[in-house]
Amino acid sequence: MALSPWHVSPRLSFDDVAALLAGFDISLAKTENVHDHEIKEYEEWCRVIIHAAKDGELAPIQVEIYTEDAVPDPQIEGNLVLGFDWVPCIDEKWRCFPDQAIRMNLERGEVYRWLKSKGAADEDIPEALRMMPKAESQEIKQPEADGKKKTHLESSQDGLGEAQIFAKHESDGLRLVADVIREFWSTYDPDEPATAPSSAEVKNHLIEQGASARLAEAVDRVCRPSGLQKAGLKQYRGAGR
Numbered sequence: 001m002a003l004s005p006w007h008v009s010p011r012l013s014f015d016d017v018a019a020l021l022a023g024f025d026i027s028l029a030k031t032e033n034v035h036d037h038e039i040k041e042y043e044e045w046c047r048v049i050i051h052a053a054k055d056g057e058l059a060p061i062q063v064e065i066y067t068e069d070a071v072p073d074p075q076i077e078g079n080l081v082l083g084f085d086w087v088p089c090i091d092e093k094w095r096c097f098p099d100q101a102i103r104m105n106l107e108r109g110e111v112y113r114w115l116k117s118k119g120a121a122d123e124d125i126p127e128a129l130r131m132m133p134k135a136e137s138q139e140i141k142q143p144e145a146d147g148k149k150k151t152h153l154e155s156s157q158d159g160l161g162e163a164q165i166f167a168k169h170e171s172d173g174l175r176l177v178a179d180v181i182r183e184f185w186s187t188y189d190p191d192e193p194a195t196a197p198s199s200a201e202v203k204n205h206l207i208e209q210g211a212s213a214r215l216a217e218a219v220d221r222v223c224r225p226s227g228l229q230k231a232g233l234k235q236y237r238g239a240g241r
Helices: 014-022 026-030 036-054 092-096 108-117 152-167 172-185 199-208 213-223
Strands: 011-013 062-072 080-088 102-107
Touching: 011 014, 011 108, 014 036, 014 102, 036 102, 102 108, 172 199, 172 213, 199 213
Parallel strands: none
Antiparallel strands: 011 102, 062 080, 062 102
16 A cells, blocks of 8 residues: 555545545646546546535535635725635535535545445545554553453554444434544543533533534533543633633
């Protein structure tokens, strides 16, 4: 396998995913050094990816929409010119925009899950879009014959099996859990309790995403390590994040 940035990046733009699925070198696409039939297949993959996201089959982590608006002319004071930009869309309105006005970023694991849900075999999925096995910990494992519970680090060795389970099932609640882990717990250090988010932060974020107060409470409790449940983090947080 020839290693490339797309093999190790956890997040990819939808057009990079389309290029990988179309089977040509992304770097060559930037220079237009590709054949017409490859470009056509790439454009079709872009369309398929966006439609899968619109239909709820594929969950993007970020969506931007193309906008045009009148902005002040930097050359002539008081004059307006037509400006354009790509702006993040935080609600579901992007689904109503034409395909050409949408771009998005996707988690590589989510793309893999989507392709597998469509019946794609691993050998038919580009290497850069397959799930990479987790690196094994260097910690020496203690035998479990004495009935001892696994440590948190040892339990993480089972992550691949869990990923396979979640790749076959999805729900609004699981998507919210993934969102909270990505937004708040990816930077959490168990040795530094102050790095943990407060329950209020997490629940307010979830409610802004459209979750009910009850669901926000449940997702927060699921994501929060047991040692931080009762404390509510107030004694740890100091000045806050």
